[in-house]
Each structure stands twice: as structure tokens, then as C-alpha cells.
Amino acid sequence: MRFPRWLAAGCFALSLAPPVAAVKLLQSHALVPCSNDGIISVNHFGIVFTPGNMSATVSFDGQATYAGNIRIDLELYVYGYKATTKSFDPCVLKVDALCPLQKDTALKIANVPLDLSNVDLSIIPGIAYSVPDLDAVVRLEIMDADTGGKVTCVQASVNNGVTVDQTGVAWAMAILIGLGLLATVVVSILGHVNIATHVAFRTLLFLGFMQTQAIWGMTAVNQRPLVQSWTQLWQWTMGLVGVPFLQTICTWFVRSTGGTPSQILTHTDEYSVIMQKRSYIPGSLIARATDMTENGGEVEVRGIERVGFRINIEPTNIFMTSYLFFYFVTVAFLLVILFLKLVVPRLAKKSSSAKLEQVMVASSDWKDFMRGSLYRLASIGYPQMCALGLWELIHRDSAAEIVLAICMWLTMTVILCWAIFKVFQRARLSRTLRQDPAYTLYSDPVCLTRWGFLYVNYKAQAYYFMVPLFLYTLAKGLVIAFAQSSPLAQSIVLLIIETLFLVATCVIRPYMNRTANVFAIIAAVLNFLSAIFFLFFTNVFTTPELVGGVMEVLFFFLNALFMLALLVFFLIGFYYVVTLKEPAEQYTSLTDNRSSTVLVENRRITELQPLEKNLEVEDGHMASRGNVWEPISTRSPSEDDLSEAPHRPFDHAIQPTLPSIPTSDSDSLRSRRYDIPRQEERLV
Structure with a gap:
């Protein structure tokens, strides 16, 4: 019976597919200046557009240092490509706070509905509401309606609420990894050496690549939405899980040990949290976010803090969350092994199988x-x-x-x-x-x-x-x-590290067989390409933003396809466990001498008996060719041979x-x- 690989591939592909949203929407919760004039300061911003009823809800809290009638020129960028340009009059949209704009006056718009039934929104394609982690930015040029001169500009990232960062996928992968580690232990106890080795390698290769993806998400580079969500999916491998009671414990620990817990998550209604800042216009400047104050403001989180914020973990709780999660997994796994220690020997005594005992x-x-x-x-x-x-x-x-x-x-x-x-x-x-x-x-x-x-x-x-x-x-x-x-320095050093490791893996090809080396080399190549992508994300080469958008999509698809291949490779190991079918032997005994040294069935393989005894060949069992011993007889070992085998504590390997x-x-x-x-x- 062959393992249905297509079934595993289909299940994983369906798990990555975005769910069908009940309500189509576009939303943004961060408005940042794209010029350094300081005319507009933002404490809080939010907008939700629902095409079903052709309306939008806007909330804004900020201040302007300019007065007069204004016109808004809107530019929409999708994956770095300038999709369209539109002009709007705030007075036509009946936004009283902007018609006209008042100087040194607090601008507060609290969930004001806007009727967009008279606005042509055909420029927004239907796919924009369903593609996961839409990378779109709306750039608003504030123009003087009387003179036509430019006043200032702001921009906002737009998303549609659909993402590849699915909690169900993360839980499924975590359960599979746990089962893989447990299967390795159980099969080892039962004495199936080759199966245990292969399952252990596949499990660790799968887990290691997940951890690599999570580490890319922790870089300080301003990442694209699809890159953020994909790397966020694997952060559980780094011990970052947003369990509420665990956050309560971490907050209490920080406070009780003299620290000051952060309060970003508890004040998101009072100020805007910005997870990325980039400009689509070469040469334009983006002002840095202000610190949180009593009256609100904007807070920028990036790197490790950005990862924690997306999982609902306060920055001051990130380390303790990972620390406690590691201890929890360790204790749970040891309890499972202790359970096997107490149960398996008793089952073996009651079993009629002599080999199991x-x-x-x-x-x-x-x-x-x-x-x-x-x-x-x-x-x-x-x-x-x-x-x-x-x-x-x-x-x-x-x-x-x-x-x-x-x-x-x-x-x-x-x-x-x-x-x-x-x-x-x-x-x-x-x-x-x-x-x-x-x-x-x-x-x-x-x-x-x-x-x-x-x-x-x-x-x-x-x-x-x-x-x-x-x-x-x-x-x-x-x-x-x-x-x-230092995002740029970080990207350069990571590129050097990935290059050296790729060269070492390709030259040495250290793994136990050809398949393992192929997977290891592909993983190293993908990490090398990811390092190049992240270097471009720093905008050090001032390339068009469309290049970054293409790299964003390539990063996701290349890593997702390899993750799918690893999943199939990993599940085949489970097939060996369930059927207890030994994988095809891939080792070359005379050149590697790896499997030839393993103790099997209370004896050593006769290939290395002369090495063990340090004696010349007397009985014709082995012949020496240089430094390599090769068997020339297939005679089964006698009882005397078995009696001379070294004592070993295990009854089976x-x-x-x-x-x-x-x-x-x-x-x-x-x-x-x-x-x-x-x-x-x-x-x-």
C-alpha cells in the first residue's frame, strides 16, 4: 500500500487557503506622514470600507497647522504598482472637520459614516477583497483648493482582513511536530533503528525550517504584509503564543521584579500602532512615530516587538512568554516519556510476544x-x-x-x-x-x-x-x-551568514543519503534567496517598489512550496511508523561504515569482527583490501562468534x-x- 502523497499535499494547500469572508471590506488603522513638514500630526486613525453598502466609517484624532480649503488627491499602490489616481473634495463628502481645514484646532472624527454611493469605485477589482494579505497603500496628497499648491501628504496601509496567518494551521503543524517527536521515542523503544533515524531527521528538518521562517519575521526590516503574515504563522516554534493567562503571569512577573509592563495593547483605541513604514515615492521622507503620551500618539513596532504585537503579546512579555513555553513543552514531553516508562514494560510482560519483551x-x-x-x-x-x-x-x-x-x-x-x-x-x-x-x-x-x-x-x-x-x-x-x-546592517550580515552556510552545505553534503542532502541544500538556497529579498526590502538600492512587491510574492510562494514538500516528506515518515516498514537502505557500508557498526540482535555485523578483535583473519570470513574489510563469505556466525560478542545493556538496538x-x-x-x-x- 502506497502512501497517498497527493492527499497530504491537498490538505496542506487547503489549510493555507484563506477563508471566505462573510463581509467584504477594506480597512486601515495607521495613517503616517509621508513628508517632514509636520503640518498634520496623528494620534489615532481608522477607516473601514464595506463595498456591500457603498459606505465607509472613519475615525480620526489629530491636529493640523494649516487653514484653508483643501482638495485630496488619492493615489493607490498595489504591490508597488501605481493602480490609480482620484481627487476628492471633503465638502462634497460632507466631512465638516476638513471643510475647511482649521489651523491649530483639534481634528476629531469619531466613527463618522461616509456615503460613497456617488463615488466611482470600479477601480477596485473584486480580487482585492479576497487575496490574502493585500499589499496596498493609499497615498493622500493634501492640496490647496484655491492655489493648487501642495500642502502635505499622508499615507495608510490597507488590508482586507484575509490573511495566511491562520491559527488553525499553526495548531495543526504544532500537533504534527509533537507526534513526530513522540513517534521517534516509541519506535526507538521498540527497536526499529532505521525507522527512528529517518523519522527523527524528517521531524527536525521540518521543525528547523519553520524556525528559520520565524527568525526571518523577527528581523528589523520593514516587511511587506504577505511576508509578515507568512513568517508570523511559524512564531509558535520560537515559543511565542498569545495565551491570555500566560500574558497575565508574565505581566505580574515583570511588575513584581521591578520592571514596568508596557501597555500598548490596552491603549490601541487611543493611539495608532504602526508595524511598518515605507514610502512608495523615491526620495520622500517619512517622519518617525512619536512616543505614546496621555493624549495619544503613534507608536512604531518592528522586528521582535512587531511579532509580539501581532500575537497580542506586550513587548515586555515577549521573552518570558518564550521562556515559560519552553519549560511547558519540556515538562509535558518528559511526562509522556515517564508514562511510557511505567506502562510499556508492564504491557511487555503481559504480551505474548517474546521480541517485545x-x-x-x-x-x-x-x-x-x-x-x-x-x-x-x-x-x-x-x-x-x-x-x-x-x-x-x-x-x-x-x-x-x-x-x-x-x-x-x-x-x-x-x-x-x-x-x-x-x-x-x-x-x-x-x-x-x-x-x-x-x-x-x-x-x-x-x-x-x-x-x-x-x-x-x-x-x-x-x-x-x-x-x-x-x-x-x-x-x-x-x-x-x-x-x-540597524535593519541594513542586520540584512547584510545575515546575507553573509546564509552564503557561507550554503557553500558549506553544497560542498560537504554531510547528510546520511542523497534525499536528505537534496532537502538540506534546497533549504539553504531558499534561505540565501530570502536574505537577498530582505536586503532589497531595506530599500538600500532605491529600486522601484514594484520590485519589492514581486520579491514579496516570490518569497511566499517559494517557501510555501518547499514547506509543502517538507510536509509530504514528513508524513511519509509516519507511514513507516504505522506500517513498521523499514525505509530503503541508503548507506554504503564500505565507504561510510556507519550502519556496519550498529549492534543488531545481540551481535555485531560480521563485517567489523576483525576490527573488533584486532586479529588477523584466520577463518576466511573477511578479506583485507587496503584499510577496508570486505566480506567474502556469507556464512552465518557460529555460537562461538556470538558468545564472544561484547556485552551490551540493551536487548535490542x-x-x-x-x-x-x-x-x-x-x-x-x-x-x-x-x-x-x-x-x-x-x-x-
């Missing part, structure tokens, strides 16, 4: 497995702590949060560096004794259980690629955290996808529980 591990092994789960989750959460934990050092919400951020980031960094050091130490030992790093890295269950998550997805000879990946994650986190005030915590007595414990040659012990 054989693969169950001892309680001490479960303890290591539980401790290893912590460190696998720490490696998954490292990108969010690099970005948000280090950003907290700049944002400084409270002294206690700064301490938590420093401790968490340092702890994760030290743990991962220690694990990388131990892997290199074991690989060096294996090279010294066996002329091959694969022997110890893939044959020693302790090494696999504790640190296998770092290298199990790579070819044996490319185990060192965990170092470039670690540095890549750390560098991106540093740039996101410390360059929030368990894929170490969740490494345990290194402790001070790790080496002594390993020497007691595993039969490792004394020469290797002395070298360690």
Missing part, C-alpha cells in the same frame, strides 16, 4: 533516556533562546528576566559545546584505534544515547558538520538579538534520538556497564 530496557537505561530527553529539547529550543534570550539583554524588561536570560543561554551553550567536545573526543579515539570515526560513534550505545542527536543524521565521515550548524544557529541569534536598531545528560561519573558508569577495551579507557 526482549527490547524493553532496564530502569537505569530509562533514567538515562529521560535525562537525554532534556538535552534533545534543549537543542531544539536553542534557536529561540539565542534570539530572544540575548535580545532581553538589550530590551531589559526587569533585572530578574535578564538573569534568567543569561543563565538559560549560557546553560544551553555550555551543554551543546560539551556534547560536541565529547563527540570529537570519541571520534579521535575511534580513528586512533580503528582508523574510522564510525566505529565508536555508531557502535557504542552510550555515545549514541548521550550525543547521537548531534551527528546521527550525518554521514560518518561528516560528523563534524555539527560544528558549522551550531555556529550558524548562534550567529543568526546574535544578529537578530543585537541588530534590531535502540536509536538514541534523545541523548542523556553528561555527568561527572559518566566514564566510570560506562566502564562498569559496557565492555569497552581497557586501551580505549586509558585514551579517554
Whole structure:
């Protein structure tokens, strides 16, 4: 039975499709000056246009330093393309506050309905009401009606209420990732090594690309609406979830530790929050937003603060939200493993299957497995702590949060560096004794259980690629955290980082098979293209805004298509789990020597028996060609061969996808529980 890939693709495509809106509308809630004359100041602005009844509702609170009769020239830009130009007379539209414009007088329009039945609105195509995250800007040139001279200009971003940022899609992806991690644990316990390895790789590749998309959304660049919403969809992978009770806890914590909670979300009716500022006219200036005052104003949020605002998270609660979410996921996952520890052995004893009972591990092994789960989750959460934990050092919400951020980031960094050091130490030992790093890295269950998550997805000879990946994650986190005030510098450095990582991935091609390398290289290419797009979004090249609109659409479609391919690739792994069908073997034993070192069914594969015994071939089982041993006989191992196999604590091979915590007595414990040659012990 073949897995219906088209079904998974169709479900994901439907999940991304925007819902059909009950009421068609166009709306805007931010009016910003597009000139630096300061004639009009805005405290609050909002307009909602409903084509069904040909009316609009306008609310405005601001002040003008100009008096006289005015005319409004409207220019509509869609994805950077100038769609149309229209002129309006405020007196004809019966807007008393603008007919005429009064100097030094507060302009307050509170939800005033405007009748547009006499206005030709055929210039607005029907697709504008249904395309997700419409990138449209209305630019209003304020002209003197008597002299025809220009007074000032303002502009507003327009949206239609339809977006790709769907909560249901985010929840569905989160559940799938959780099931993938859980399936990896269960299949590992049941002893299906190859299946567990493939499912773990697919799950982490899928989750890693989601985290990459979320990190792009945290950049300080003024992003287009479609880019904002697409990257916003994956912010849950960085621990940002807008749960109300969690925000209450974070606000209380900030206040109780000496900080001052922000109040942007609670005062949106009094002032305008601007999430992006850009001009469609080359050379025109946009005034910076004013700070919030008692009388209102405009507040600009960008980068990490913009991400939090869109999820209804106050800026002072962003770090604590991510911090608490990480702990919640960690505790929940450990409770699931504890449940399996208590339930699975009992089921095995009651089961009539001898093999199921054989693969169950001892309680001490479960303890290591539980401790290893912590460190696998720490490696998954490292990108969010690099970005948000280090950003907290700049944002400084409270002294206690700064301490938590420093401790968490340092702890994760030290743990991962220690694990990388131990892997290199074991690989060096294996090279010294066996002329091959694969022997110890893939044959020693302790090494696999504790640190296998770092290298199990790579070819044996490319185990060192965990170092470039670690540095890549750390560098991106540093740039996101410390360059929030410099969008251009941030974009340039990210482009350099993505270029280096793309070159390394293409040259080394470190992953375990061709399919894995293809997906990894495509992901690196897309990240490189995204870095180029974001550099153009900074408008450093002063290109036409239409170029930015095209790049916006390309960014969405390229990443969405690859996300769809990753989803299908990920769901195929579930097919292997459900059917317990082993994936096609992709490893080359003589060149990689990776699978040839794994313990299988209480014996080592006979290919490496001479390496294990350090003896010359006497029985004709193996023949030496240079430094490579090749089997020349298919004779099954005798009972004497099996009796000489080293003792191992597991009754069946368990894929170490969740490494345990290194402790001070790790080496002594390993020497007691595993039969490792004394020469290797002395070298360690």
C-alpha cells in the first residue's frame, strides 16, 4: 500500500487557503506622514470600507497647522504598482472637520459614516477583497483648493482582513511536530533503528525550517504584509503564543521584579500602532512615530516587538512568554516519556510476544533516556533562546528576566559545546584505534544515547558538520538579538551568514543519503534567496517598489512550496511508523561504515569482527583490501562468534534520538556497564 502523497499535499494547500469572508471590506488603522513638514500630526486613525453598502466609517484624532480649503488627491499602490489616481473634495463628502481645514484646532472624527454611493469605485477589482494579505497603500496628497499648491501628504496601509496567518494551521503543524517527536521515542523503544533515524531527521528538518521562517519575521526590516503574515504563522516554534493567562503571569512577573509592563495593547483605541513604514515615492521622507503620551500618539513596532504585537503579546512579555513555553513543552514531553516508562514494560510482560519483551530496557537505561530527553529539547529550543534570550539583554524588561536570560543561554551553550567536545573526543579515539570515526560513534550505545542527536543524521565521515550548524544557529541569534536598531546592517550580515552556510552545505553534503542532502541544500538556497529579498526590502538600492512587491510574492510562494514538500516528506515518515516498514537502505557500508557498526540482535555485523578483535583473519570470513574489510563469505556466525560478542545493556538496538545528560561519573558508569577495551579507557 502506497502512501497517498497527493492527499497530504491537498490538505496542506487547503489549510493555507484563506477563508471566505462573510463581509467584504477594506480597512486601515495607521495613517503616517509621508513628508517632514509636520503640518498634520496623528494620534489615532481608522477607516473601514464595506463595498456591500457603498459606505465607509472613519475615525480620526489629530491636529493640523494649516487653514484653508483643501482638495485630496488619492493615489493607490498595489504591490508597488501605481493602480490609480482620484481627487476628492471633503465638502462634497460632507466631512465638516476638513471643510475647511482649521489651523491649530483639534481634528476629531469619531466613527463618522461616509456615503460613497456617488463615488466611482470600479477601480477596485473584486480580487482585492479576497487575496490574502493585500499589499496596498493609499497615498493622500493634501492640496490647496484655491492655489493648487501642495500642502502635505499622508499615507495608510490597507488590508482586507484575509490573511495566511491562520491559527488553525499553526495548531495543526504544532500537533504534527509533537507526534513526530513522540513517534521517534516509541519506535526507538521498540527497536526499529532505521525507522527512528529517518523519522527523527524528517521531524527536525521540518521543525528547523519553520524556525528559520520565524527568525526571518523577527528581523528589523520593514516587511511587506504577505511576508509578515507568512513568517508570523511559524512564531509558535520560537515559543511565542498569545495565551491570555500566560500574558497575565508574565505581566505580574515583570511588575513584581521591578520592571514596568508596557501597555500598548490596552491603549490601541487611543493611539495608532504602526508595524511598518515605507514610502512608495523615491526620495520622500517619512517622519518617525512619536512616543505614546496621555493624549495619544503613534507608536512604531518592528522586528521582535512587531511579532509580539501581532500575537497580542506586550513587548515586555515577549521573552518570558518564550521562556515559560519552553519549560511547558519540556515538562509535558518528559511526562509522556515517564508514562511510557511505567506502562510499556508492564504491557511487555503481559504480551505474548517474546521480541517485545526482549527490547524493553532496564530502569537505569530509562533514567538515562529521560535525562537525554532534556538535552534533545534543549537543542531544539536553542534557536529561540539565542534570539530572544540575548535580545532581553538589550530590551531589559526587569533585572530578574535578564538573569534568567543569561543563565538559560549560557546553560544551553555550555551543554551543546560539551556534547560536541565529547563527540570529537570519541571520534579521535575511534580513528586512533580503528582508523574510522564510525566505529565508536555508531557502535557504542552510550555515545549514541548521550550525543547521537548531534551527528546521527550525518554521514560518518561528516560528523563534524555539527560544528558549522551550531555556529550558524548562534550567529543568526546574535544578529537578530543585537541588530534590531540597524535593519541594513542586520540584512547584510545575515546575507553573509546564509552564503557561507550554503557553500558549506553544497560542498560537504554531510547528510546520511542523497534525499536528505537534496532537502538540506534546497533549504539553504531558499534561505540565501530570502536574505537577498530582505536586503532589497531595506530599500538600500532605491529600486522601484514594484520590485519589492514581486520579491514579496516570490518569497511566499517559494517557501510555501518547499514547506509543502517538507510536509509530504514528513508524513511519509509516519507511514513507516504505522506500517513498521523499514525505509530503503541508503548507506554504503564500505565507504561510510556507519550502519556496519550498529549492534543488531545481540551481535555485531560480521563485517567489523576483525576490527573488533584486532586479529588477523584466520577463518576466511573477511578479506583485507587496503584499510577496508570486505566480506567474502556469507556464512552465518557460529555460537562461538556470538558468545564472544561484547556485552551490551540493551536487548535490542535502540536509536538514541534523545541523548542523556553528561555527568561527572559518566566514564566510570560506562566502564562498569559496557565492555569497552581497557586501551580505549586509558585514551579517554
